[in-house]
Amino acid sequence: MRIVKVEQIKETVKQAVRAANTQLPEDILDGLQKACAKETVPRARRLLEILLENAHLAQIENMPLCQDTGLVTIQIQLGQEVSLTGGDLYEAIDQGVREGYLEGYFRASMVKDPLERVNTGDNTPAVVHLEMTPGDQVVITVFPKGAGSENMGRTAMLKPADGWPGVRRFIIETVKIANANPCPPIIVGVGLGGNMEKACLLAKKALLRPINRSHADSRIADLEAQLLQDINQLGIGPQGLGGDTTALAVNMEVFPTHIASLPVAVSLNCHSTRRAVVTI
Numbered sequence: 269m270r271i272v273k274v275e276q277i278k279e280t281v282k283q284a285v286r287a288a289n290t291q292l293p294e295d296i297l298d299g300l301q302k303a304c305a306k307e308t309v310p311r312a313r314r315l316l317e318i319l320l321e322n323a324h325l326a327q328i329e330n331m332p333l334c335q336d337t338g339l340v341t342i343q344i345q346l347g348q349e350v351s352l353t354g355g356d357l358y359e360a361i362d363q364g365v366r367e368g369y370l371e372g373y374f375r376a377s378m379v380k381d382p383l384e385r386v387n388t389g390d391n392t393p394a395v396v397h398l399e400m401t402p403g404d405q406v407v408i409t410v411f412p413k414g415a416g417s418e419n420m421g422r423t424a425m426l427k428p429a430d431g432w433p434g435v436r437r438f439i440i441e442t443v444k445i446a447n448a449n450p451c452p453p454i455i456v457g458v459g460l461g462g463n464m465e466k467a468c469l470l471a472k473k474a475l476l477r478p479i480n481r482s483h484a485d486s487r488i489a490d491l492e493a494q495l496l497q498d499i500n501q502l503g504i505g506p507q508g509l510g511g512d513t514t515a516l517a518v519n520m521e522v523f524p525t526h527i528a529s530l531p532v533a534v535s536l537n538c539h540s541t542r543r544a545v546v547t548i
């Protein structure tokens with residue numbers, strides 16, 4: 269059994285929230301650069317250049333990529349051969365978020381109660397998803413996500429007879445309704461199958477996959493590519509001002525489902541798609 273102190277997890281989360289908020293992941297930067305190179309609408313191309321400049325400045329100035337430094341979702345993949353010691357895992361994660369946000373001077377965006385809406389002051393609590401994995405490693409993924417894109421997510425329990433045409437219609441409709449709100453160019457995360465909550469979790473998991481990596485199953489990878497083409501033909505464009513680049517990628521995750529169900533969830537992420545992955 270490998271011993272890991274929760275203090276180490278706290279420290280890792282603290283560093284990772286700082287990094288995630290200031291450094292755009294390589295695959296997103298690369299996606300923006302490629303989109304910029306092939307964008308045919310001059311205004312859209314200029315907007316993509318500005319987004320790249322923003323990412324560059326955030327990195328060299330150690331400043332947040334966006335004023336909305338988001339709600340922090342943390343995925344912990346915990347090896348079965350790891351024993352966590354020294355305190356409560358969830359408290360350690362929140363302490364890491366707290367210290368990272370306060371020291372980074374990032375905006376605190378969490379309210380204690382959804383109706384009374386008093387700010388917690390330190391961007392806690394994080395939303396934590398814990399997954400047991402084989403082995404003795406702990407993989408921590410930090411995923412701060414702004415509300416502009418988060419608020420445009422949708423889920424539906426379709427009928428099995430709706431099939432792929434119904435699923436496709438729902439995904440495209442979601443992007444159309446969202447329009448400029450999620451700050452395009454967007455990443456489209458799709459969760460297909462399972463039950464209602466599983467589909468939502470799959471959509472979020474899909475957003476964690478680097479955008480230069482298609483689904484391992486070529487049938488799903490083809491559907492992702494088709495959807496990306498369809499979405500980019502909508503012409504919404506960067507920041508909703510028109511252009512060829514509405515989305516940089518469609519990532520889809522699938523899971524078995526009930527004979528009478530066809531759940532689908534769509535989670536959109538903005539051009540400021542932030543994530544940091546650290547293995548302990």
Ligand code: SF4
Nearest residue numbers: 334414416417451538
């Ligand atoms: S959707 Fe993204 S880019 Fe737009 S304001 Fe929110 S965090 Fe910032």
